[in-house]
Amino acid sequence: MSSIDWHARALTLKIDGRALIAGRRVQGLRGETFENRSPIDGRLLGTVTRGSAEDIDLAVASARAAFADGRWAARAPAERKQVLLRFAELMLAAREELALLETLDMGKPIRYALGVDVPAAARCIAWYAEAIDKVYDEIAPTAGNALALIRREAMGVIGVVVPWNYPMIMAAWKLGPALATGNSVVLKPSEKSPLSALRLAELALEAGLPEGVFNVVPGFGHEAGEALALHADVDAIGFTGSTRVGRKMLEYAGRSNLKRVYNELGGKSAFLVFPEVDELRRAAQTVAGAMFFNQGESCNAPSRVLVHDSIADEFVSMIAAEAPKYAPADPLDAGTVMGALVDEGQMRSVLGHIEAGAAEGARLLTGGRQARVESGGCFVEPTVFDGVTNTMKIAREEIFGPVLSVLRFKDEADAIAQANDSPYGLQASVWSSHIDRAHRVAQALRAGTVHVNQYDEDDITVPFGGFKQSGNGRDKSLHALDKYTELKTTWLRINAA
Numbered sequence: 001m002s003s004i005d006w007h008a009r010a011l012t013l014k015i016d017g018r019a020l021i022a023g024r025r026v027q028g029l030r031g032e033t034f035e036n037r038s039p040i041d042g043r044l045l046g047t048v049t050r051g052s053a054e055d056i057d058l059a060v061a062s063a064r065a066a067f068a069d070g071r072w073a074a075r076a077p078a079e080r081k082q083v084l085l086r087f088a089e090l091m092l093a094a095r096e097e098l099a100l101l102e103t104l105d106m107g108k109p110i111r112y113a114l115g116v117d118v119p120a121a122a123r124c125i126a127w128y129a130e131a132i133d134k135v136y137d138e139i140a141p142t143a144g145n146a147l148a149l150i151r152r153e154a155m156g157v158i159g160v161v162v163p164w165n166y167p168m169i170m171a172a173w174k175l176g177p178a179l180a181t182g183n184s185v186v187l188k189p190s191e192k193s194p195l196s197a198l199r200l201a202e203l204a205l206e207a208g209l210p211e212g213v214f215n216v217v218p219g220f221g222h223e224a225g226e227a228l229a230l231h232a233d234v235d236a237i238g239f240t241g242s243t244r245v246g247r248k249m250l251e252y253a254g255r256s257n258l259k260r261v262y263n264e265l266g267g268k269s270a271f272l273v274f275p276e277v278d279e280l281r282r283a284a285q286t287v288a289g290a291m292f293f294n295q296g297e298s299c300n301a302p303s304r305v306l307v308h309d310s311i312a313d314e315f316v317s318m319i320a321a322e323a324p325k326y327a328p329a330d331p332l333d334a335g336t337v338m339g340a341l342v343d344e345g346q347m348r349s350v351l352g353h354i355e356a357g358a359a360e361g362a363r364l365l366t367g368g369r370q371a372r373v374e375s376g377g378c379f380v381e382p383t384v385f386d387g388v389t390n391t392m393k394i395a396r397e398e399i400f401g402p403v404l405s406v407l408r409f410k411d412e413a414d415a416i417a418q419a420n421d422s423p424y425g426l427q428a429s430v431w432s433s434h435i436d437r438a439h440r441v442a443q444a445l446r447a448g449t450v451h452v453n454q455y456d457e458d459d460i461t462v463p464f465g466g467f468k469q470s471g472n473g474r475d476k477s478l479h480a481l482d483k484y485t486e487l488k489t490t491w492l493r494i495n496a497a
Contacts, residue, residue, distance in 0.1 A: 006110050006332040009100055017048030017194065019055060019218060020201040022062040023211025029054045034191065034220075039107040039340040039347075039378040040331050048194050051219030053227035056186070059215040060233050063157045063184035066212030073154050073182035077133035080180060084129035087207035091122040094203060098168065098196055106164050106193040107340030107378065108294055109331045121172035121200075124476070127460045128176035131478060140489075147492040152485040154182035155260070156235040159228040161221075161249075162197070163241045164190035164342050165297040165400070171197055173464075174238040177480040179214065186215045186234070188225050192342050194218035221245060226252065229261075236260035236484065240299075242398070243423075243469045262473035262483045264299070264465055266398040267426030270419035271302035271455065272441065274412070274432040275310045279453075283431045284318035287404070290455045292326035292382045295341055296350075296402035299470075300427040302455055304388075304395060305406045306415050312408045316386050319404070320365045326402070328371045328379035340377045341401060347378040350401030354383055357394040362405065363387040390421050398424070412437065416444045425467030429455045448474075 017036060018025040032050040037043065049055070067073050072080070091098065099114035108117070140148035158178045162170040167189060178185050189197035194216075201216045217224050225245075229237055229252035236259055239249050246263040253261045271287050273280075290302050307315045331339035341347045347370065354368050367383030380401055388395050388405040395405050409415040419428060428447040432438045442450040448466040451457065463474035473483050 004096070004334070006100065006103075006334070009096070010104060010332065013097070013100055013104070015046035015195065016198065017046050017218065018198075019049045019051060019059070020198060020216045021055070021059045022215065023205055028052055028219075029058070036105070036194070037343075038104045039343050040104065040375070042376040045104055045195070048191070048218050051188070051217040051224035053223070055217050055219070056224055056227040056231060059186045059217050060157060060228075060231050062212040062215055063186050064233055066210060067154070067156050067184040071210040072179075072184065072213045075182070077180075080182065081129045081133050083208040084125055084176075084180060087204050087209065088122040088126035088129065090203040090207050091118060091125065091200070094199070095119070095122075098199060101195040101199060102168060102193070103331050103339070105195045106167065106342045107331055109336040109339045111334050111336065112294070117166060117168050121168040124169070124172040124176045124460055128180040131481075132180040135478065135481065145494050145496070147494060149490040149492070151488050151490070152181065152481065153488050155484055155486055156183060157233060158183045158185050158484055159231065159234040159237045160185055160187045161225050161228065161237065161239045161241065162187070162189055164192035165294060165299075167193040168196045168200065170240045171200060173240075173475040173480070175214070178238065178484045179209070181481055181484050183484055184213045186217060186228060188217055188219065188228050191218065191220050229253070230256045232257045234259055236262065238262050238483065240264040240475075242266055246471065260483070263471040264473070264475055265469060265471040266424055267299040267301070267466060267470050268304055268396070268398055268422045268424040269300055269302045269427040269429070269447070270304045270306055270422070270445070271429045272415050272419060272431065273305065273307040273311070273315060274415070274430075274434075274437060275308040276433050276437075277311075277431045277453075278433045280311065280315060281318055284315060284322055286455050287429075288319055288322035288326065288382075291404045292323070292338055292402050295328075295338055295380075297342065297346075297400050299398070300449075300456065302427075302429060303399065303404055304419075304422075305404060306409050306418055307406060308415070309408050309410055312406070316365065316384075316406055319406070320384055323366045323382040323384050323404075326382040328381065330375075338382065338402065340379050342378070344378055346400065347380060350380050350399055350403060353394055353397065353399045353401070353403060357385050357388070357392060357403070357405070360392045360394075361387065362392060362394060367402070390418055396422070412441065416441060420444075420446050423469045426470040427451065427456070427466070
């Protein structure tokens with residue numbers, strides 16, 4: 001990767017921002033577009049279709065027709081598997097193009113777009129492809145004179161709305177189980193990072209996915225996204241994004257056809273460090289690496305560090321020493337570990353939270369400023385606050401940027417109380433060398449995933465999702481199949497001869 005001149009590649013990259021509906025690239029019916037600029041330096045990448053309600057109608061009709069005539073849903077699971085495996089192979093073959101689109105579009109370092117995002121997205125598609133012909137239906141244990149068959153059936157048309165921080169991975173988490181089970185999909189990517197989704201749809205067609213089964217309509221959330229969520233011919237919505245918009249998704253379902261809504265929402269994950277921990281420095285390195293990865297634009301970022309009073313000063317100094325290692329640099333340089341925030345609006349929001357933290361009395365240890373101003377891009381220094389309390393804005397709200405808050409606790413009960421004192425419950429981490437404490441605290445934490453003496457280790461076989469206002473349902477693992485299928489019982493009476 002280090003031998004690739006990514007700047008040169010960027011100059012020759014062809015951008016096609018048109019929607020993909022019914023197997024064809026098309027302009028929006030209204031002919032409206034919006035500019036797509038890179039957060040790296042403000043360069044104009046191209047124009048993108050500004051999808052309207054009319055475009056959503058067209059895409060949903062295409063998806064419904066494809067589902068109704070069985071061109072995909074009626075295929076044997078083993079046949080669907082082969083198409084999706086080919087899709088995953090084509091994603092890997094196009095990994096340099098997809099990675100460059102991702103980096104230019106949302107600012108993440110090219111090393112991670114190429115080494116993490118593309119392989120993870122392809123692995124997700126391939127895993128559901130392999131799984132789908134190995135999942136059995138059920139026969140209920142009824143009396144001998146009845147036969148009750150319980151089957152999973154595809155729901156129909158799935159609307160998918162994904163965020164801008166991991167465009168490919170989040171799309172794959174929905175597409176994998178939705179397509180594998182035979183559904184048709186209409187995907188609305190974020191207007192801040194729409195390019196990789198459009199290219200994925202082309203690759204799916206090349207792999208043999210029938211026309212109309214996978215449609216992509218770019219556009220704004222309050223236009224195309226709202227129209228998709230309100231559409232009466234959409235059977236379910238798979239959404240990843242903010243809790244604020246997640247509430248709207250539930251409202252839209254209530255106003256339309258009571259479609260299923262599966263929300264994967266925000267987080268304010270707690271990272272608890274107890275005094276008996278063996279590897280304090282590794283804990284500091286872990287939390288810094290997890291917090292500043294992807295510029296802090298991760299719903300599961302460990303943005304609240306809770307550390308025992310007796311080791312707090314030492315631990316805080318270790319974190320402060322780690323933070324400068326993640327200084328923002330050119331995302332198209334293969335050595336860069338932290339890139340640009342997705343756009344100027346997000347950068348201003350992060351800087352506003354930093355100002356609020358200082359105003360409320362938190363102690364700024366490092367960072368806190370815009371970086372690489374001369375580049376014209378949207379960069380913020382890795383930032384660490386000490387002396388934070390759970391009542392402060394920086395401890396309550398999801399910042400979605402490289403801002404870490406350190407809180408202190410007196411004992412185990414205090415640590416658990418502070419960790420759970422949040423509207424979110426996505427992930428958490430417990431650092432302790434006492435196995436009893438690790439189990440006890442993990443059980444007490446209200447979070448979808450609790451890591452012990454590590455953070456964010458991950459596998460497609462493990463479900464991802466949260467408690468409370470972090471959402472409902474689970475992405476990844478076989479559990480995700482439940483979101484995109486209906487259970488049907490067929491009851492047969494067996495009469496005596």
